[in-house]
Amino acid sequence: MFLLDTLHEGLAGLDARGLTRRRRTADTPCAAHMTVDGREIVGFASNDYLGLAAHPRLTEAMAEGARRYGAGSGGSHLLGGHSRAHALLEDELAAFAGGFVDAPRALTFSTGYMSNLAALTALAGRGTALFSDELNHASLIDGARLSRADVQIYPHADTEALTAMLEASDAPAKVIVTDAVFSMDGSIAPLARLVELAERHGAWLVVDDAHGFGVLGPRGRGAVAQAALRSPHLVYLCTFGKAVGAAGAAVIAHETVIEWMLQRARPYIFTTAAPPAAAHAVSASLALIAGEEGEARRRHLAALIARTREILQRTRWRPIDSPTAVQPLVIGGNDETLALAACLDADGMWVPAIRPPTVPAGTSRLRISLSAAHSFDDLARLQAALVRAGESA
Numbered sequence: 001m002f003l004l005d006t007l008h009e010g011l012a013g014l015d016a017r018g019l020t021r022r023r024r025t026a027d028t029p030c031a032a033h034m035t036v037d038g039r040e041i042v043g044f045a046s047n048d049y050l051g052l053a054a055h056p057r058l059t060e061a062m063a064e065g066a067r068r069y070g071a072g073s074g075g076s077h078l079l080g081g082h083s084r085a086h087a088l089l090e091d092e093l094a095a096f097a098g099g100f101v102d103a104p105r106a107l108t109f110s111t112g113y114m115s116n117l118a119a120l121t122a123l124a125g126r127g128t129a130l131f132s133d134e135l136n137h138a139s140l141i142d143g144a145r146l147s148r149a150d151v152q153i154y155p156h157a158d159t160e161a162l163t164a165m166l167e168a169s170d171a172p173a174k175v176i177v178t179d180a181v182f183s184m185d186g187s188i189a190p191l192a193r194l195v196e197l198a199e200r201h202g203a204w205l206v207v208d209d210a211h212g213f214g215v216l217g218p219r220g221r222g223a224v225a226q227a228a229l230r231s232p233h234l235v236y237l238c239t240f241g242k243a244v245g246a247a248g249a250a251v252i253a254h255e256t257v258i259e260w261m262l263q264r265a266r267p268y269i270f271t272t273a274a275p276p277a278a279a280h281a282v283s284a285s286l287a288l289i290a291g292e293e294g295e296a297r298r299r300h301l302a303a304l305i306a307r308t309r310e311i312l313q314r315t316r317w318r319p320i321d322s323p324t325a326v327q328p329l330v331i332g333g334n335d336e337t338l339a340l341a342a343c344l345d346a347d348g349m350w351v352p353a354i355r356p357p358t359v360p361a362g363t364s365r366l367r368i369s370l371s372a373a374h375s376f377d378d379l380a381r382l383q384a385a386l387v388r389a390g391e392s393a
């Protein structure tokens with residue numbers, strides 16, 4: 001059939017360029033050591049930075065939340081689906097991470113992808129100039145497109161180029177959008193400088209802290225808290241599927257921004273609220289993250305990060321200088337990167353190969369993602385596997 005032939009050709013084209021993606025199936029919970037496709041492996045693929053995804057306190061909270069509130073929310077937030085679990089979580093989030101604005105309020109979502117579509121479509125529209133870092137996450141790119149704003153991409157973290165673009169713009173409304181921690185580089189955005197620019201040019205600054213929330217800053221309050229920033233221009237996005245170990249996301253900002261989103265953001269209004277049990281589990285995780293156990297896990301993670309940087313510097317490939325749990329090793333070509341990942345896999349190390357369009361062409365890489373659940377022995381095994389792979393390459 002002709003229609004299928006077109007797709008077959010498309011798939012063959014991806015394959016020829018080393019761009020076919022395949023899923024692996026985990027038989028056990030997300031953890032440092034897991035069974036994947038029936039084999040035992042050491043996992044360096046997850047974003048479970050604090051090792052909380054299978055923590056007994058979270059799994060118990062999820063179960064208790066389901067017993068108390070049921071399995072599903074039953075509707076959208078504005079039509080019956082907003083539960084006490086969501087409401088409590090919003091209050092806790094505003095108190096935990098909202099210290100960067102007066103009158104902070106939080107709005108929860110079922111995923112970070114949705115929260116990003118909602119924030120950008122609520123704050124930007126036709127005629128808005130939206131300035132976006134070239135390495136921003138796909139959900140921000142899609143949110144910018146959906147908003148119909150005039151999107152201007154600035155070179156990665158280049159605040160001088162951004163200044164020139166802001167000065168040249170006479171748009172009546174402006175929004176600057178950035179990842180706080182860039183998901184495929186692990187680098188941190190120049191947030192203090194971005195806040196200055198947002199204030200000088202009357203722009204919103206939307207900061208997506210998917211990879212910093214829970215990990216960075218005092219008590220894990222995130223990248224904005226780490227940089228000790230405070231500004232009414234800030235709109236903060238955090239997600240719960242990564243360090244928090246559960247699912248969902250939130251936007252935190254001044255209460256008026258949140259009220260506007262609640263009234264206007266279609267990706268908030270026209271979707272079923274996340275299961276209340278998930279919100280209940282996130283609340284349990286926040287308590288853990290803010291407490292002593294969270295502190296201990298962040299300390300261990302910091303030590304693992306330091307050790308991994310030493311290990312990667314001794315390989316023949318190009319590590320990206322990253323201070324976070326995302327430790328990329330740039331290899332270059334797609335096939336080369338896949339071959340190296342396969343080599344590590346043969347040694348029981350699951351390290352994903354990241355290729356275009358997730359990263360720019362020619363910068364395919366291994367993305368080593370660390371978790372407080374890893375041990376130094378896991379890193380020693382990774383190092384040995386990298387040495388063997390380097391010898392055979």
Ligand SMILES: *Cc1c(COP(=O)(O)O)cnc(C)c1O
Nearest residue numbers: 111112113137139183210239241
């Ligand atoms: C993972 C991620 C998201 C999406 O969050 P989900 O909850 O997985 O939908 C958004 N932004 C960044 C930077 C991310 O890494």
